[in-house]
Amino acid sequence: MPHDFFISYTRRDLAWAEWIAWQLEHENYSVELDVWDWHAGDNFINKMNRALIDNKCIIIVLSRAYFSSVYTNAEWTAVLAQIFAGGDCRLITLRIDDYEPQGLLKAYVFIDLHGVKENQAREILMKQIKGERGKPSTSPHFPGQLTTQPRFPGVLPPVCNVPFLRNNTFTGREEILTTLD
DSSP, X not given: OOOSEEEEOOGGGHHHHHHHHHHHHHXXXXXXXXXXXXXXXXXXXXXXXXXXXXXXXEEEEEOTTGGGOHHHHHHHXXXXXXXXXXXXXXXXXXXXXXXXXOGXXXXXXXXXXXXXXXXXXXXXXXXXXXXXXXXXXXXXXXXXXXXXXXXXXXXXXXXXXXXXXXXXXXXXXXHHHHHHO
């Protein structure tokens, strides 16, 4: 029976694969995950072949480790071959470390969970899976206007990367300082 998702990952990223699968099933999607659904005596190659052909969507857990595995390279190339041949399969790439996809996978917009806290990761994952628009709920700051009024003298701006406060004992050069100010 086809599932909504099959998750392709490398063993090093098993914790991520299980977290993703659990989040999806919690939202009532069906997921095929080898460590949950395949059992002793199953033919791994046959199961993998069926998963890549039958499931509606394949999620690839992108990491450096994923692309160093012989088995995962065979998985993602088989999915792309199926897509290029006109198959109905959908491919979602999900990035969990600072790896940037190369080659054919570079063309796919990925879900980026690298460096994100759990609650935000769950929100990002579900919005992307559901295809929700990323429009913010409040208006962004107008980029063409830096400040609405002059800053109170002696108060640093909200963002200041100068490592020293103004030296109030520095005297002289008033004309130059006024010009700079």
